[in-house]
């Protein structure tokens with residue numbers, strides 16, 4: 001195994017130091033380190049962060065390998081600075097059995113670019129009718145701890161209660177896609193002024209808020225852990241704030257796009273802006289940013305949702321919802337939060353690793369810690385060219401935008417997965 005000596009790098013924004021990576025761990029930190037056998041990297045001007053952890057990634061394998069595979073999604077993740085991703089269950093077949101989650105977990109290991117932690121479905125086939133084999137998935141080689149029907153809401157309150165009760169036995173979490181389906185029938189975008197003007201059926205904020213309110217009460221009632229996926233409204237933030245103040249075991253995520261883009265983008269009728277939950281208003285964005293700073297929202301999760309050209313480049317009404325996220329998340333976080341490195345490390349690495357129970361991830365680079373880390377050049381700016389992305393899909397809403405920050409290198413257990421901004425394999 002090659003050793004790496006990173007000279008003069010700022011660890012999570014602190015004064016520059018040298019970092020020696022050897023045998024999969026951070027072996028030493030300090031001034032003027034030397035290691036004759038090590039490959040030397042100049043870290044001047046760079047920031048070392050604990051490797052980013054994404055709690056919400058769609059990898060599309062099995063079933064839609066034309067849109068993404070575990071390998072291409074893993075490469076996109078490594079290039080985005082990630083060392084671990086949690087793979088959502090809405091594949092085909094659905095990841096609702098030990099067999100499928102083990103397959104995804106094994107494909108992740110074979111790709112060897114990030115740790116791929118499968119998420120299991122809550123209900124059989126995501127149909128919302130019958131609990132999936134949660135215990136068998138938890139006991140499988142993939143050791144599933146997060147369960148989600150993401151893409152669909154577990155709308156039946158009795159099923160949701162049973163799921164929350166069931167996962168308590170192994171300290172599992174139910175990650176809810178909060179969308180009351182009766183309130184979003186036929187919805188195409190956020191319900192508001194813009195949807196009225198465009199004549200598109202709206203997806204009202206209350207459809208999200210009503211489910212979150214119900215679920216925090218259920219989680220409180222059974223004393224179990226709830227995670228809320230892609231929070232998108234100011235009202236949801238208030239519900240979460242109250243629940244957290246009461247001590248409910250609830251955590252929540254926001255996506256980079258919900259921190260930056262508004263429903264006004266729908267005026268272009270470009271389906272690249274169609275996403276679920278939909279892009280909301282500037283007021284929602286302000287509330288989400290404040291909640292993230294405050295900790296009412298615990299983490300940034302990408303909801304990386306690759307889609308094939310034929311599913312995206314069509315009429316708005318027929319396009320699938322979802323946008324790419326892995327290769328641009330850190331840049332959007334930098335744009336939105338500025339160089340608040342401790343906050344970025346907390347919301348994009350430490351907290352998601354803690355929630356998912358991913359030991360070895362989310363730890364600041366320090367002696368003895370597994371070398372899962374990423375090096376960022378905050379001064380660099382880059383133009384996003386969809387054709388240059390490692391994802392197999394092209395549906396980024398940031399095409400041809402200039403974004404701050406560049407991932408220079410990523411290390412997974414001491415081995416580089418990205419060097420000089422390029423994937424190693």
Ligand SMILES: NC(=O)N[C@@H](CC(=O)O)C(=O)O
Pocket residue numbers: 058090150151152177274275276277303305306320321322323
């Ligand atoms: N977030 C999205 O817009 N899309 C997700 C699932 C979903 O939540 O609809 C996808 O799997 O494509």
